[in-house]
Each structure stands twice: as C-alpha cells, then as structure tokens.
Amino acid sequence: MAEPTLSAERADLLETLQLHRFFLRNTTRDLTDEQIGLRSTVSELCLGGLIKHVAGTERNWVNFIQAGPTALPDAGDPASLEQYAKMFQMSPGETLAGVLATYDEAAKQTDDLIRTLPDLDFSQPLPDAPWFTPGARWSARRVLLHLIAETAQHAGHADIIREAIDGAKSMG
Numbered sequence: 093m094a095e096p097t098l099s100a101e102r103a104d105l106l107e108t109l110q111l112h113r114f115f116l117r118n119t120t121r122d123l124t125d126e127q128i129g130l131r132s133t134v135s136e137l138c139l140g141g142l143i144k145h146v147a148g149t150e151r152n153w154v155n156f157i158q159a160g161p162t163a164l165p166d167a168g169d170p171a172s173l174e175q176y177a178k179m180f181q182m183s184p185g186e187t188l189a190g191v192l193a194t195y196d197e198a199a200k201q202t203d204d205l206i207r208t209l210p211d212l213d214f215s216q217p218l219p220d221a222p223w224f225t226p227g228a229r230w231s232a233r234r235v236l237l238h239l240i241a242e243t244a245q246h247a248g249h250a251d252i253i254r255e256a257i258d259g260a261k262s263m264g
Contacts, residue, residue: 098207105236106206112243113199116146119250119262120188128191129182132256139253140191141180142246147195148179149242150202157205157232161219168220206236 098106120128120139128140155163166172182191212233218224230238251262 101212101233102206105233105240106203109202109206109236109240109243110199112240112247113146113195115247115262116143116243116250117192117195119247119254120192121262122260123188123254123257125187127257128188129186130253130257132253136180137249137253138180138182139250139257140182140186140188142250142253143191143195144182144186145179146243146246147191147198148176150198150239153235153239154198154202154205156216156230157209157214157235160216164219166219167222202236202239205232212236 120143123139128143129138131138152164165176209232213231215229215231215234218228218230220226247262254260254262
C-alpha cells in the first residue's frame with residue numbers, strides 16, 4: 093500500500109527536521125564512545141548528551157501533542173528536573189550506537205506523527221512553568237516548529253563541541 097501524499101506543509105516540516113537531525117548526528121561521525129562524552133568547552137555539554145537531550149525533547153513534545161501537559165517534565169518537581177538534567181550527560185555504559193538508536197526511535201515517532209496527525213492546528217494547554225505564558229496553548233504545528241528550532245540550535249552547539257575535540261567541522 094502506497095503512503096498517502098503529504099501536504100506541502102507536512103513535507104516541509106519533515107524535510108527541515110530531518111536535515112537538522114542529520115547535522116546533529118553528523119557531529120559524531122568517526123568518534124569513539126569516549127569522545128562523545130567529552131566536555132570540550134567550558135559548558136557541561138557533550139555530543140552524546142546533546143543527542144540524548146534532543147531525543148528526549150522530541151519524545152516529550154510528541155507525547156505532549158498526544159496526551160497534553162502532563163507529558164512534559166514537571167517544572168516544580170525536583171526529581172523531574174534532575175532526570176531532565178541527566179539527559180545532557182553520558183552515563184557509564186552508554187555508547188554512541190545506543191544514543192543514536194534512541195534518537196532514531198524518537199525521530200521515527202515524531203515523523204510518524206507528522207504524517208498521520210489529523211490536524212496540525214490541534215492544540216494542548218502548556219503546563220505551568222515560569223518559561224511559558226500562563227494559560228497559553230501550543231498547536232501541534234507550533235510544537236513541531238519548536239522541535240526544528242531546538243534541533244538546529246543544538247546542532248550548532250554540537251558543531252562547536254566537535255571542532256574543539258579534534259578540529260573536524262561538521263557544517264562548514
């Protein structure tokens with residue numbers, strides 16, 4: 093059975109998100125499991141942690157589209173915030189292959205949602221958090237645009253981290 097033809101908007105969302113995912117993944121090419129855990133700048137960021145974070149972010153926001161605000165980390169819960177912070181770190185035993193496989197699973201879930209969600213205008217209320225306007229709602233479209241921006245921003249961070257590790261450039 094052939095896949096239904098996507099609207100231009102959905103095709104653009106998929107293509108743009110996939111492009112920025114490629115840029116992020118590309119920063120890890122030819123690196124070892126140890127190298128993706130290196131902090132090569134003054135920040136706490138490492139390549140593996142950035143990929144884990146972006147994968148977790150995709151998963152959380154896709155769940156938000158489907159289930160509403162309870163799917164996002166609770167800004168008032170210390171355990172939830174601690175778990176969120178761990179997304180930026182490589183834990184003992186984590187590997188590049190494992191991190192990328194988790195990212196691929198999250199990406200597939202997001203891509204499937206983009207293809208099948210009946211209405212990109214469908215919205216959910218945002219949870220209470222200091223960084224959201226009280227009472228605001230985000231449409232699925234707005235969430236997907238946020239994921240594109242998040243992925244692109246972290247691909248840029250990853251490019252800087254990679255260059256500091258071994259001089260390799262990922263995007264230029």
